[in-house]
Amino acid sequence: MPEVDVCPLADFPSGTVRIVEVSPSLSVGVYNCAGEFFAIEDQCTHDEGPLCEGEFDCAERVAICPRHGARFDITTGRALTLPAYIDVDTFPARVRDDGMVVVDA
Ligand code: FES
Numbered sequence: 001m002p003e004v005d006v007c008p009l010a011d012f013p014s015g016t017v018r019i020v021e022v023s024p025s026l027s028v029g030v031y032n033c034a035g036e037f038f039a040i041e042d043q044c045t046h047d048e049g050p051l052c053e054g055e056f057d058c059a060e061r062v063a064i065c066p067r068h069g070a071r072f073d074i075t076t077g078r079a080l081t082l083p084a085y086i087d088v089d090t091f092p093a094r095v096r097d098d099g100m101v102v103v104d105a
Pocket residue numbers: 044045046047048049065066067068069070082083084
C-alpha cells in the first residue's frame with residue numbers, strides 16, 4: 001500500500017477527522033483520538049453514505065453514518081448497528097518522523 005500524506009500533525013488537533021482522496025474510487029477518513037490515529041474507508045457499507053462526514057465519538061471510537069445512522073468501530077471497521085451489517089476497511093495511519101500524518105492506503 002502506498003503511503004499517502006494526510007496533513008501536518010500541527011494542523012490536525014485531537015478529536016478531529018481529515019478526509020483524504022487516495023484514488024478516484026477510494027477516500028479515507030483519518031481520526032486523531034488523543035494522539036492515536038485510526039483510518040477507515042469513507043464510504044458506508046449500507047448505501048455508500050459519506051461515513052466520515054458524520055459525527056464521531058473519539059472516546060467510544062465510533063463513527064456514525066450521516067445518512068441513516070449506522071455506527072462503526074473506527075479501530076476495527078466493524079459495523080456495530082443496523083442498517084449496516086458489513087464492516088468497512090481500515091488502514092494503518094501514523095505520524096512520520098517529519099511530523100506529517102500519513103496513511104497506508
Ligand atoms: S448509508 Fe450509511 S447507514 Fe445507510
